[in-house]
Structure formats: structure tokens, C-alpha cells
Amino acid sequence: MDSKVILKTQDLSVYFGDNRILNNINLSVHSSEILGVVGVSGSGKTTLLLSLLGLVKPSSGTVLFSHKRKKDYVFKPVNEHLDYFRSHVGFSSQHPSFYTKLTIKENLSFFGNMMLVGKGLLQQRINVLLDLFELKQHRDKLAEELSGGMQKRLDMAISIVHNPLILLLDEPTGELDPLLRKEIWFLTKRINEKGKTVILCSHFINDLEQVCDRIAVLHEGNLITVGTPAEIRERISLYDQVVVESVPGNYDKIISQAYKDKHIKIRKHIKQMNYLIFLVENGHDSLKRFISILDSNKEKIIDVRLRKPPLEEMFELI
């Protein structure tokens, strides 16, 4: 048995009625790693996290966690040892999960108690977390009075108030601006550096590349791939995006001609506002062909660019 694996799913499937949400997921989480789960909305990321927490009962398959017995580690089903497992797991959902009418300190204290932290230890933990998340000077403020960033920090602080082994983060940067996002990723790293295993879901694959040790790609309930960010990047490096903006913008004609051009290998196109975005295999060659198509159609070019597509657009391709 791999001693590094702290949590794993075995043929995990979840159905809500006739809807298949997760399909035969086999995923291992290694101790002290940051595992990112990425996928578009509805891909099953949150359900996977809830299943790991034991909040969603698997329709089939199991979720197992590593439990140290004497010198050996044994896997035990999460559903059969919920309270024990949950006392070692922290969870933070996409939206801050705390009482907005309680202060920062009150929230930490309440959830610490609910997570069975001893009274003396809890006070120490609260102080440590207030420092770690830079919330000390706001500790007596009501949670509803905090800014979005501080609320997210508080949420994460609450998640680890009981010093869990594993931290599950569901879309931790979902509604945050880039600066705050960076801050959260920084904090996540710091938490991870303290030996915690972090499992996080996000659709910001670019961010996940920066923070995760491994990334698991989910699509329509299926686990597409698991690998390091570099491995994932390699798998999608073949593709480029050509962004076109022109006047008068006779885009239908341009699209038609582009698809007919043998030198351009288009996987798909999107018409977004005044832009035409093409997902192509050979970016540089295609860019030249697009410029000539625009010229031939007497389109005044406002913007023609080549860029790497966001990873989320690549899920289907992977």
C-alpha cells in the first residue's frame, strides 16, 4: 500500500435520481499535496468534494481514508467513520460558510467547539489563525462587515480551526478579484506548507497550474485525467486561439472561408461580442491565413491575435 495516499475513491459513482453526477471515479490523494480538481460548471467537482466529505452518499463505490493503526496505515470507508474522519478534515465551500451576525472571533470559537477542539487549545488556535490570516485587528468585527477578501480568509481560517489533516476547498477564488485570488492561493500554499493535504476545486485552471501539485480534470462526471500541471499543459499545447476583430464585421463569410481553407485546422469557433475566436491546431500558420481572408473580404482589421486558449476551453479536447 502506498503510504502517501491519504484519501482515495474506488469506482465512485453518484446519481441524483436519473442524473449521473459522478461516474466511476478512481482518484487518490497524496499526503501533503495540493490536488486541484478542475472542470466546467456541472462537471461534478462539488459533488466529488461532498462525496469525499461523506455528505453525499455514493450510489456505488467507496471513499476510503488512511487511518494510522499502530505503525501501519489502513484504509477505512469514510461513511462508516464519519465523525472521526470529519474531525480530521476541513472544508471551505465556494461561498463563505459562517454566521454573518457573529464576529470573527465568535465564528472561530463556535466552529472550533463544533469541531471538538479543547477549550484551552481552541484559544491558542484562534490566536494563531488570526495572525496567519491577518484578521487580528478585525477580530471583533461582525463577519458581515468584512470585505470579500477578509470573508474568504475567515472562511479558510474556520476551515482549519481544528487543525485538520486534509483541507477541502470548493472554488476558493470563485468570486474574488485577481489580487485576492493570489492572496488566497498564497494562503493555501502556506497551509499546505504546514503539512496539510489540500484538495481544491476550481475552474480557474491557470491559477491551479500555479498552486497545485497535481490536477485532476473532471468533465461531465468523468475523471478525464490526473497529472501535474506540466503534464496537463503538454496535453493541450497543440492548440492556439486566434482572436479576430474587424470592421464591418461580416463574420459569417469569414467563418465560411476559414473552414474551407485547407491550411487552417479549426476545432471550433466562438462568436463573442465583436470578436471571432477560433481554436486552431497550427496557430502561427493559421494567423497568416486569417489575415489574408480578412484582406480579401475588405475587412478593416481592428485586432488579430494569437494566444494560448484558457485550459477550461480545452477540457473537451482532452
Place this chain on the structure above:
Amino acid sequence: MRRILEVIKKDMKLLMRSKLSSLLMLIGPLLIVFMSGVALDTQTRFNIKVGVFSPTYSALSNSYIDSLRKEGFVVDRLGSEQECIDSVRMGSFHACVVFSEGLRVDREYEGFINFYVDYSQINLAWIIKDILFTPAEDKMREVSKDLVGTLLDFITFTTTEISAGKPIVNRLTTINDKLSSSLTAASSFIDIINPVYDFNRFKITEFRNTIADVKTRSDVIALRSLTKFQEVQSSARNLKLTVASLNDPQVSSMLNPIIDDMIQNINSSIVAVTSDKQALSSSTEALSARLSDVEKSIAEIKILLESIQASKEKTLSYMLTGKQDTTNMLGDIFLVQKSLNDIERHANEIRILSSEQITEPFKTEVMPVVQEKTSMAVLFPTMLAMIIMFISIVISSTLMQIEKNSSAHIRNLVAPTKESVFGFGSYLTTLIILFVQVFIVLAIISLAFSSSISGIGSFLSVVLITFLSSSVFIILGILVGNILSSEESSSTVAILLSLFLVIFSGIIFPIEGFSAGVQNVLRLNPLNLSEYLFRQVLIHGSSFSEILFQMSLLVSWLLVLLIVLVAMQSFLSRNDLGINTRKTIRRKSQKQEKAEPEEYAKLKNLIDETNALLSPKKKISKDELSIAKEKYIRMLSLYQQLDKKSKQRIYDDLNLIHKKLSSF
């Protein structure tokens, strides 16, 4: 225990920091008590208008109207009965009182006072009805007192007359006895009289025959005598003729005178015989006539005797009847005597000879179980039970919903703390609030209304009833909060449930109005039980043993609800997120999806792209700046299309772009 205390602390803080909840908790009971106190204060009548009508007003009706005015009513005389009734219907008057023409008390006259109130205004109608009746009853009592006085005088007169008449009746008995004896004696005497005689003994016929025989015989004798005399006469005449034929004068002379004399004598004898015969005939006839008279007299005597006999019999019969009558009369006299004695005895048995006491043998005044002059004190237990029910159901269901719909709910679900801890914590929180409120209400009632509730001393009973009632209603609220997934539906059901309990508790509509079977069921209504227990303890000062049965019914409710709650909790096990929890999470995710419309996604993309363009790490060209500004204009356009929540969510990002662009 520590966790339960933490849950209570948390719930308290959440409720206290929510303006509406804290208002509900602290001001609510005060407000309810104050409003109820003002509303139910019967010391003053706030402008209650009463219309009155009578075809002609009498001293009695005027006196009643004056009484109403003294009671504080605004009284107006209206033109007709219909106008009076319509004024109530239209709401310009609260009540209408119609008197019969010249309201008076008379043997051949039946007076009336009709009250018209609008029963659609239930509370007002009852209050007005109650108040209006009082002066009317006072007047009726006065009239009754006069009438009863007259009756009492008559009874006194009758007893006096009976006392005076009793010796007369006794005398009548004696006279009757004497009369009866006289009649008996007279009957004996009369009975002795025997007016019967054998008139054959007179032998009238024989007598008559004898007379006839005498007459016949005398006639025969006379006839024979006359015949002989006539023969002698003829012989004398023949002798004379013979002498004359002898012509001897001497002989003639000597014989003729003799013969003549003889003839003369004979003639005289004949005349005498004839006369005697006639006299005898007359005598016999007279005798016969006398006999006829006797016979007639005898016939008359006979008739007389017969009539005497008939009279005797009739008299005896009358006397017998008379005797029977005297016997009957004696019986009647005894009956009269008995009746008089009975009347006298009954009259003497009438112990209450005061018209006041008879017209009002029992004082109908509500005695001071509660000394208050307002209805508040009487309705206080009902109010208390209702406050407990409303607050319990509303707060407990609200707490459940606050917890379920709180963003922190998911965190509590993943905590290794059993859900029952949260449930029990919410229960205790509501219970504490309830006890505080009950204390506030009791304090207000005791101080502001100078209440002297007899049962206030039985503090333990009040605490126990409050605990049981609150527990039942809190668990009902927890069930409602658990079953329903949204705060809106939970509040609606909580209010509907409360209304249902109130309507079928007898507080608004008397339970007695329902059929017997339904009544038995409705008596099990926990609000009804709670109200009954508070009333018994707070107003009537009932001991614990007297309310044990109702208490045990409340305990039964509590046990049943606890079983239902536990069964439901195990059904909605958190191991599988529970049906409602899952629904809540789904709804949240739907809300989230809803909150992220296409425009939001586009705007977010634009923001990402612009942020990438305006990255501080690189130098920004004019073209890039131009593109960023163009994107910003598009962002503003998209921003306008978002709903309020989405705008709030994305505002900071947009503002950041604005600041960045402004810095160039």
C-alpha cells in the same frame, strides 16, 4: 454540554443581532400586553355609541337610557326601529336598543327590550352585549321586586284570613255533626209513621146494601100497608055503600059517621103511611148520601194516606241524601280544613319574605377570583398561552430555518457534532427566550395592572406548564422548520399552524359549538390544554393534583412529538445530506447559477482579459490601453444588464479596472 451551550450562545447572538428577531423577543410581549391591556380595558368605554328607539318613552325606558349614559355610552334617540337597526348595520352605532311602546309592567301587556348588535364584530358584540344587559337587568330587577312585593302582601293577607277562618271551619264541623244526628233521629221518627189503613173494614157496600134492603122492605111494608088501607077503605066505602044501600038512615046515620070516620082514618093512615114511606125513603136516601160522603171521605183519606206515605218515603230519601251530604260536607270541610292548614303551613314555611331576596336569591356578581376591573386579568391566561404558542412555533421554526439557510449550515453538517445538538440547542434557546418573555409578561401584569392573581404563588406549577407548553410548541416549530426547506414556506406554515390551533382552541369560537365527538378531539388541542392549565392555576389557584390529567395530556403530546421528531431526524439522516439539505444545497447552487447569467460570465471574461492587459508587470502600449478602454465601455454596458446581486458581486472588480484605467 459545552457544545449545546455554544449553540445556545450562537442562536441568542444571531437572534439578538437581527433587529427583527430582537424586536420580536423583547418588544413583542410588551407590545402584546400593552395593546391587549388597552384593548381589553373595560374601565372606560371609548365612544361606544348606542342608538335607542321607543314609540313612546316611559319612565322605565328613560331610566334605562339614563343608566346607559351614566355607564359612559353615547346614547342617541333614533326615529324608528328600522333606522336604529340600520345604524348598527352601517356601523354608525355599535348597538341598538328598542323598547316596547311605553315600556311598563301590566297584566295584559308584555313589554320588551330588544338589543341589536353586529355579531360580525365578534369581540365588540360580546362586550357591548354584556355591558348593555347590566342596566337592563337592573331595571328588570327593580320591576320584579315591586311585583314580588305585591305577591308577598297577598300571601300575608291570605295567611291572616286563613287563621281567622279556621275556627269557623271547626264550628262547621260541629254543626255538621249535629245536623247529621238530627237527620238520623228525624228519619227514625218519620220511619215510625205508617199511613196505611184497611178501608174495607168500613163495609160500605154492605151498609149500602142494608140501606137498600131497608128501603125495599119499608117500601114493601108501606105498599102493603097502603094496599091494606086501600082495601079497608074500599071495604068501608063498600060498607057505606051497603049501609047506604040499607037505607036505614039510622043505621046509615049511625054507621055512616063511623064508616066515614073510619074511611077518614084510613085515609089519614094512608097519608101517614105514604108520608112515612117517603120519609123513610128520604132517610134512606139521606143515609145513602151520607154513605157516599163517607165513601168519598174514605177515598180522600186514602189519597191523603198515600200522599203521606209518598211524602214519608221522599222525606226519608231526602233525609238520607241530606245525611250523605252532611257526611260529604264533613269530608269537604276536612279537606278545606286541611287545605287551609296546608296553605298556612306552606305560607309559614316561606322563610324569605323579602322581595329583594326573592328577585335575586343569589347574587350574580362575578366574585373576586380576580379583583381587576378590566377584562385583561380574565383573558391573561389565554394571552399567555397564545404568546407561548406563537413565540415558540415562530422562533423555533425561524431558528431552524436560520440554521438551514445559513451559509454556515454546510460547515455544521461536516462538523463531527450530531445534528441533535443543534436541535437541542435551538430548543433550549427558544425555551430560554420563552421563559424570559413569560417573566416579562407576568411582571407587567403584576405591576402595571395591579393584578392579584390567586395562583401566582404556585410558581412551580406555572413554570411546569410554561415548560410543557413551550416544549410542545417548540417541537412543533422544529418539525415545521425541519420539514420545510424555505424560510418563506416555513413562516407561512408556522403562522397557519398557529392560526389552526387558535381557531380550534375555543379562544375565538367556543368548542361547545362543535359536535360532541369533535369537541372531545378539540379538547386535546395543546393550546386548549395550555390555556386551560394557565387559567386553572393563575385564576382559580388549582392545585397540582387538580390539573394532573391535563398536565399528563401535555406530556403525552410532548412524547409523541419527540418520537415524531426523532423518527424524522433519522429519516433525514445527515449521512446522506438528507432530502431537505440536499434540496437546500441544490437550491443554493441553482440560485448561484441563476445569479450568474450569460452577461455576468461575459463581464467576468472581459474583466479577466482587461486585467491581463493592464498587468502592472509589463509596459502597456497605447493600443492595449485603447482596447482596455473599449472593453471597459462594454463592461459598463453588460454591468447595466445585471441584477442587483450580480452587480454587488462584481462591482469591486469593475471598480478596480476603473481605477487602473484612471491611473493611465
